[in-house]
Amino acid sequence: MHRSLLLTLGGLLCVGAAAAAPMAPQDGAAMLSRFDAQIDPKEMGGWMKLLAAEPNQVGSPHDKSNAEWILGQFRSWGWDAHIETFQVLYPTPVSEAVEMPGAHGKVWKATLQEPPIPGDTSARAKQYVLPAYVAYQGDGDVTAPLVYVNYGNRDDYKRLQQEGISVKGKIVIARYGHGWRGLKPLLAEVHGAIGCLIYSDPQEDGYSTGAAYPAGPARPAEGIQRGSVEDVSEFQGDPLTPGVGATKDARRLTRATSPAILKIPTLPISYADAQVLLSAMNGKIAPAPWRGHLPITYRIDSTVPVHLMVKSDWSLKPIYDVIATIRGSAWPDQWVVRGNHHDGWVFGASDPEAGQVALLAEAKAIGGLVRSGWRPKRTIVYASWDAEEPGLLGSTEWAEAHADTLRQKAVVYFNTDANGRGILRVGGSEDLEKFADRAIGSLTDPETGASVNARRRAHMELAAGSDHDRALARRAADPSKDLGVEPLGTGSDYTAFLHFLGVPVLDFGYGGEGSYGGIYHSRYDTYEHHSRFVDPGFVYDAMLARTTGRAVMAAADAVLPLQNGGDFADAAAQYVSELKTLASNMRKAADAQKKLLAANAYALAADPTKPHANPPPLAPVPDFDFSPLDRAVAGLRKSAAAYDAALAARGAGLSADKLARLQEVMRNLDRTLLFHGGLPGRGTWYQNLIYAPGRYSGYGASTMPGVREPLEEERWADAARYIGLTAGVLNAYGAQLDKATAILNS
């Protein structure tokens, strides 16, 4: 039954050929095998070796030469390709220090550079490797005692307050994990800290997870995780040009006026160095959940002064997006866009070149198909982005620079990034669930012989971390339903498409079995590490090419719109129910806490010999009127069911005129989820009212963020207002589906 709603890829190609005519009828399955046959894992490995041979961060010589090489490859495969350049703010470290009084009156100095490992690219590369840093921290020269803040997230600061300890005037030391990197210095700054160190604790990222590289895949004691700490709560991309492309002549903010740049100096350090700093602390013992896996007594506060200094070169740097197109035969003004970045932190083998070589392999294979006669109905745009690592600059500036065109033409955006051995994960817009299911349905997992979707389904069925995981698991357990996709926050180049432009997206990546975490954003993310531990034989990098290639070709040739109505309606219903549960749980917690505070329970239960305080009081939670959302979901379900039924019944035999009108309506469907006013307190760049990168979760998606985030932050008026606004975009989405249904039924 589901098969009748949206045709399989093979079917799509046939229908496409029949409906839009210029080519001879083709056999979809045969075409897929011709595509697959051109994917050569060995060749992909060679490309990775080349792309990851030297440091390729923004502004490095190899970053530029990679872009030029990629350009040449596209052209050699028959694509119309060019490099598009932007000028962005990208600070690189000039000098750095982390120091502490040491034994015998000497000064102990942290090692801020990772030693090369013999036999590895880290030793073989010729070009300069920058010392470890995080992009868009604040520069400065400060001396103060440390406060250990665990993961440095909001709950940790609440706990700190209860322990009676302030970070004001102190340097914070936080471990990686449980929240995005950039929130750690941001929250430190908000709470009055004057500096921030971030380290990889071996509990999450070190010997606890496996033998250290090169003996095993795990992070060595000296490994350091770089990364962006740009404050992306209001916008993504170049900190100086929010909302517009960072072209040469763009109007720019300054470093001082950009809200995206932090004010306090921040450095990432290794756990070897963190152990020295943490074990020199002499204050209150950390609560049990705060203790990591270093062989020390973790303490919260200290009297030992630590010196932190960062000085950066804040000049503009050029970035190089490679853009390649194959013009559509039937609907050249409908674009299927597909991207993966090419810049890394150092060598960037797993992140991003694993995904980049998949993109290249697809491009080569598609080029081959075109050479042998195939012409996609829609225009295919391949983008090899630069400057993803510092803050999605390549994709964002391009999306901003071409916003009007993309709003007119982009049908869908497909993204990939780091990749490794394991199970396929798909994130994106729920109205593409059925499309994704079908497009990749023919893929077989190389190590088990099961279908890729079967493994994906099993993995989702067994996931049980969050409420949302469990909702997806319940869904995966029902074989009559489409496999769910994860809602997306940020962390890769789909961001501007989904949140700024309202283009539906899918993000593909294999993983979970290869061991990639241990070298994430370090000097050891090399060709050798990738081919030994992350994806031996490039088997799953090749799978990624087959997967994304199928999606691209299916989208390029599908006659009928890609979206399905029912899946998004189901997701919206789930998100609304999660909001209600959140409000109700918060109300219960606030009521319970109020009683405990009235009874003085926290003070009575505390050890009076140790500093302690009451937890920050929770505001009483009003009774929200969720009925606008309930009504909107009910209406949406109806509209979705009607559309899905009409498409199934009448989609196959549409006249060219009706088809054009249907395509036009549905191309604007996901854009109805945008609200030009943006999210409450977060500017106007994030316009999608269904998902956003959580302000306090970072990469993770906050669903229905206009309501959810104000709830979480006790801003009741905003929450109440965005209940109406969110209901409004659901109503608009439903109305758009009704328009499509009317065309189908006319």
Place this chain on the structure above:
Amino acid sequence: MHRSLLLTLGGLLCVGAAAAAPMAPQDGAAMLSRFDAQIDPKEMGGWMKLLAAEPNQVGSPHDKSNAEWILGQFRSWGWDAHIETFQVLYPTPVSEAVEMPGAHGKVWKATLQEPPIPGDTSARAKQYVLPAYVAYQGDGDVTAPLVYVNYGNRDDYKRLQQEGISVKGKIVIARYGHGWRGLKPLLAEVHGAIGCLIYSDPQEDGYSTGAAYPAGPARPAEGIQRGSVEDVSEFQGDPLTPGVGATKDARRLTRATSPAILKIPTLPISYADAQVLLSAMNGKIAPAPWRGHLPITYRIDSTVPVHLMVKSDWSLKPIYDVIATIRGSAWPDQWVVRGNHHDGWVFGASDPEAGQVALLAEAKAIGGLVRSGWRPKRTIVYASWDAEEPGLLGSTEWAEAHADTLRQKAVVYFNTDANGRGILRVGGSEDLEKFADRAIGSLTDPETGASVNARRRAHMELAAGSDHDRALARRAADPSKDLGVEPLGTGSDYTAFLHFLGVPVLDFGYGGEGSYGGIYHSRYDTYEHHSRFVDPGFVYDAMLARTTGRAVMAAADAVLPLQNGGDFADAAAQYVSELKTLASNMRKAADAQKKLLAANAYALAADPTKPHANPPPLAPVPDFDFSPLDRAVAGLRKSAAAYDAALAARGAGLSADKLARLQEVMRNLDRTLLFHGGLPGRGTWYQNLIYAPGRYSGYGASTMPGVREPLEEERWADAARYIGLTAGVLNAYGAQLDKATAILNS
């Protein structure tokens, strides 16, 4: 209103004086201050120093001389005292080894003795300190690779099965925590292991928790936790004389025929030694929750052979219970029994001498009151038990030897054990909740000035670990309710009274702020450690004496029965609701797992390059008929309300005859909770159908164990049968209350 039901201690003493007459009327409050004035923390510290001066484990010279010294003290304070001796099986190590191939062809040997620490009793003591051992392991000489089993509990073995790893023929290494020590070698043995090592991981017990002794209170790298590993699933006490006193001529099982003695050699080791053994392992990496805080990669299996040898002296040893009495003036055949053990694992300062010196201080103060004219109405029996550590032998053999007398005479048993600075915890029989609340209501916490009960209430309100914690927290948040007591499993000397004899018990102990865990059962549990870190100034040891002394005096002089009906009815209702939730959750889990197995989800989601297997299948859970328990709880609530009301209305003016009949009925009240057939599959020693030491949780209480444990172990027929039997004892308890109500209303 509640105050009218059972009078406060002051009131009790007045009423007692008025009703039973021989003494002059007394002022209860003045008597309490005379009692309190005799509690001298400094003197108690001196006693502890003496009792903990030399190793005092069973069979040691100092154990015997302590008993004799205690006897002399009791006599000097006017008590009628004697030593009662039993002959028990108590194995002590003769030779031991844990070895592994080391570097350069040498053999690495574990250090099985803890080094003395200068300035500490561990260095000052003159007498021989046994090497570390666990009592009632199996002796043997085996060589095999290690398997790391995390905490070695049932869930860990399920996970191990899923990882595709067996312990058959291997030596298991488990960390302490999450389940009783004795279950670790027992489950290892059941699963086919040939030896067992247990170590203290620094996550729970080492540097993670604080600075190592002597710099701080935490366990040093060389510290070793001794303890009993007797299999107490069927009975407690001497392994050779279940159910009867281990008198000289008792009929005895042999070491080979006793079900309480393990078959495989087992040793406890330090984390310094564990680190060497664990880091030499070379197999599969342990799952994240299994990783402790040693700076190594935890692995599950290994090919490196380890040699384990234990040889013990299995001769019978004498034990010395000191029994002291003051005869009751009104009802000499009604006994209030109070005990604390005097044997330790090495010096045993915090465990047990902190409680022992409280017991002695009470005895001295009560002796002083008696000298100044007070005579308790009931007989007071003070017991200083020997041989608690190996398996509650002193209290159990005495309870068994005097079972008939105690069934006739014991009104209540009060217990203490280790003690330290902090908040009072009270465990025991729920029908004594009101009694406990009132008896200790006048106590003020010395460090906060709040009442002891107010801190206890606050602590309970904030506890949220288990469902049961949350139920107690809800209750504590309602000031109209009595403060709940924790249901008791085992772990101290109340066990035979509660589970074998059916005597209601209360167990008192302060703690949570002093740091005692780090030296638990080690050579470093010394006077110095206790007075520096656990209870500086012996302030809370003195509080323990004031607390338990109040309970003893209140129970000895109370005219009306100690029990309240409503609190136990509330608890029974809670336990029944927990059983239903358990069955329903198990049913859901089994249904969900069945679907996952049918879909082959575990295999599809697993990494095929690593060994893995399906989880052990959960049996489908039938629909149990809980209505007998529902009806029993409803009836019990009715009977309890009627009794509580009748006692409040008519308790004060009872005739001597009615009072005698009421006391007789209520003395047998808690005995109605026993079922002579015992628990399903666990022999006939544990007869209490409301609580038992959980078969697979060890010290922790399993409530309504006749139903709960078969549920947990998928023995459906047993569960169904014990629903009826448990309903039966609730009905019997209600009927006994009805008898008492009839007397009151007659």
